Amino acid sequence: MHSPAKLFAIAALGLVISQTHADLVQSPSMSVDNDASSLAAKVLKNDQRASSYNNLSSLNTLSITERSNDKIRRQTLASKVEVPEDEPSVIDRLNTVASNTVRKFSQTGVASWYGRQFHGRKTANGDTFDMNALTAAHRSLPLNCFIRVTNKDNGKSVVVKVNDRGPFHGNRVLDLSYGAAKKLGITNSGTAKVSIERVDSPAS
Known part of the structure; x- marks a missing residue:
């Protein structure tokens, strides 16, 4: 049996321990x-x-x-092509310009004609030359294209197919077949000043 003094001391110690535990729970260290x-x-x-x-x-x-x-x-x-992306290439642009230039081709100069001495020979595009057909020789226009030739002296016109190359001498710009020259009225004179215009077809 404990004496009343010991019991009081034990109770006091328990109270201290409880308070200490409570203080520890609420202490800054626990908060940390x-x-x-x-x-x-x-x-x-x-x-x-x-x-x-x-x-x-x-x-x-x-x-x-x-x-x-x-x-x-x-x-x-x-x-490499020196153009912005999503735009036509330089080659495409040049082709377009060249095509438009040729399509809008026009020229003025002296035309002559050729006939019997070349009749039956092969032309530059592989055709057989027919002196009575409506054809012509030009130095640079695309073969098989069509041009309207107008005699500037009398206003007569004819549409001819370019199937040959020439003329290669003098200052002449076009060599007409005999048939075409006849329609323009230049067979007697041999040459005439003409205007040349590119067209899409013989019916143009």
């Missing part, structure tokens, strides 16, 4: 521990966000890098 746990959770959460952000950044960087490489590739390709 709680804050540390909370901070650790936040850090983990932020790390997860950072990881996701880094992954997303990598994807964006890859995408940007691919687009950048693609742009560099397109620019390199475009620089």
